[in-house]
Amino acid sequence: MTITLSAKEVASKIEENFPGSVVESSRDNLVVRGDSLLDVARFLKDTEGLDFDFLNFITAVDYYDHFEVVYLLSSLEHNHCLTVKTRCHDRENPAVPSVISLWQGADFQEREIYDLFGIKFEGHPNMKRIFLWEGFEGYPLRKDFI
């Protein structure tokens, strides 16, 4: 059985190394600041005992006043997983750092979120629309699209 790590415990470990980076943590909810996301992600991937080597998926949710970008990370070695989120309050030019340097699997998924939500992933080498054509107006999965 895959164990879902306690977000509170992981949050305290992150807080020790990167003070001020955790916005919110409850039993299974860990929200980190956008500007420290890449550091936190690297810490989760490289720390012994955590070893999050597998990125299950990335997605985004539109909550009108902010976007939430959701990452599900797993460790194939320890068989545990953790959901990490980050929030983006800017609706005009939302941006989040790209994790493609850590997990190659983020490539198409970050492009997909850019395509359908308009969230830019900074540091992605090929940040352009993936399903819709260049010049398409609007971002369909935003709640105010229809």
Added chain:
Amino acid sequence: MALRTEPFVLNMGPVHPSTHGVFRMRATLDGEVVVDIEPVFGYLHRGIEKLAEQRTYTGTIPLTDRLDYISSMSNNFAYCLAVEKLAGIKVPERAEYIRVIMAELQRIASLLIAVGSFLNDCGAYFTPFLYMFRERERIVDLFEMVSGQRLTYNYMRVGGVSQDLPKEFMPALHKFMNLMPRFLDEYDRLLMQNEILIARAKGVGILTREQAINSSASGPVLRASGVKWDIRKADPYSVYDRFDFDIPAQESGDCYDRYRQRVEEMRQSLRIIQQAMEQLPPGPVRTEVPHLIRPPAGEAYARIECPKGELGFYLVSDNSIAPYRCHIRPPSLLNLTALRDMVRGWKVADLIIIFGSIDITVGEIDR
């Protein structure tokens, strides 16, 4: 004096026999050698994730049929699991077993197409493919008995399955179970040691263990690279913890290994079906679920090991009758991430084989 050469951009697809649907690749070539490729998606984008936000929880099940349309049962299964997890619905024992039987039959049917079309790409034009369609036909007949459909089954429901097995189902399944191992042996005799297949596929398009994990590959592609990771064992859902089966894995991660991996997985699926048939309990096949399901506000991610890898649904509920957000984790899209690294340096003819060995369905990539 050396001749100066220019790279050549070759456009493959969107409609090409080897692209398995409407999928396009822009390949940059140096002579016959692939320098770089860029997949171009979106020809089958129907906005299923957006459509799901406008429908009731039950109303999305037929949409999931249209994701990976050659393994609809698996999509139904993953989606229903996600809604059940979100709303806390229990499924009767008999329905769990029926679901497992359907999911494993679907795995065999889907892997048959995967293997058949891969051999097609290798140049064995349509001969093995027809053999494999012969067997798939029997499975499709079984599905037609239970659901009335031959491609988009829409058989599973939140809380169980739509109806019990008809009385002619079990005898037909027994017959299939007796025949299938013989067919698998026949493929092995025909193909496993086939000189042309080995020459074309062995050592071609190697995906290393590290690359596979780093690029979020899953399913047979991941296991052929030597990672023994199968959600049915690692994170058992439904009643998979009650069956005795092995997780086959290969070592080198080349095209031949991915082919062999799929053939071995079919044998394991047969083992699971056999046990599920023996243990199948009597009883109801569906719990009473309200017509309009209103799960409590929150989120859930449920995943299954579908024929192509990890298929998951991430649902967010705001306590209304429709999901606030429905994200689909498509194994086909993520398995393609590593394609670029796999094909660099190989010839155009190898590109076709490497691409074929990943086994994608475009319906699931574009959604």
